[in-house]
Ligand SMILES: N=C(N)NCCCC(=O)O
């Protein structure tokens with residue numbers, strides 16, 4: 001059965017006018033589990049891993065928190081004029097079990113899971129987990145696509161070298177990815193960068209590793225439309241991976257995260273920037289660094305759920 005054929009339309013979310021939203025079981029946006037459909041166009045994958053963090057722990061509980069905060073999402077997205085769950089089959093795989101005591105093994109587990117899920121052509125939207133997990137996902141994608149443009153939303157560069165001599169951490173995934181030849185050095189970009197660095201050299205290193213920087217402050221000066229234009233110019237011409245560290249948002253919009261930095265974007269700016277990806281060749285995405293222990297009133301979980309919803313809408317329109 002092809003779930004997206006006219007005879008078999010995609011299975012959508014549980015109808016909130018018939019079953020209360022707060023009734024279990026919990027999947028992202030109340031969508032079916034992957035084992036309830038024959039195939040998914042987009043698979044949601046939870047990676048409960050936070051052994052790469054340098055400050056507050058807790059992002060291992062991110063996937064469950066984002067799913068719990070996604071129950072109020074509705075089927076139609078008026079901003080993009082699309083029904084993301086009707087134009088494509090989206091299903092939730094659940095979480096994979098990753099070794100919290102062996103980071104190298106954890107990276108292999110994530111790589112293999114993403115590779116398996118993508119084997120039938122499904123796109124994978126990963127819910128983290130800390131930012132370390134972007135590296136094995138990029139390894140998997142680059143095997144099929146070659147060096148790929150990385151669009152990275154974050155307060156932090158995440159192109160640092162090591163922490164305590166450790167190469168695989170949440171502050172280093174994009175340096176490793178660049179060194180391994182996984183990213184397109186002419187088409188990658190950070191958006192939302194701000195806050196203190198270790199030294200001025202961090203920015204120079206980052207440029208050599210292949211990234212262009214759009215700062216959080218640029219939103220104040222240039223506005224969303226002009227940033228979307230710069231983003232599209234940089235990313236055009238090939239596959240794009242979108243990595244959203246929720247700490248790109250101001251702590252007022254996302255308190256539930258491990259390394260918060262003042263002076264960040266609003267959730268409205270982030271959602272509107274993501275909508276600017278329509279028409280670009282987005283081949284995968286993650287949302288990382290949601291740490292529910294520091295969240296209040298599901299603020300961060302809701303923001304992350306809406307980020308996922310906009311990304312799914314973009315994928316639906318690009319289909
Ligand atoms: N990827 C995130 N969220 N943070 C990286 C911060 C690394 C540091 O402690 O300097």
Ligand SMILES: [Zn+2]
Pocket residue numbers: 154155156245247248259289
């Ligand atoms: Zn960050």
Ligand SMILES: [Zn+2]
Pocket residue numbers: 131154156158170245289
């Ligand atoms: Zn990050």
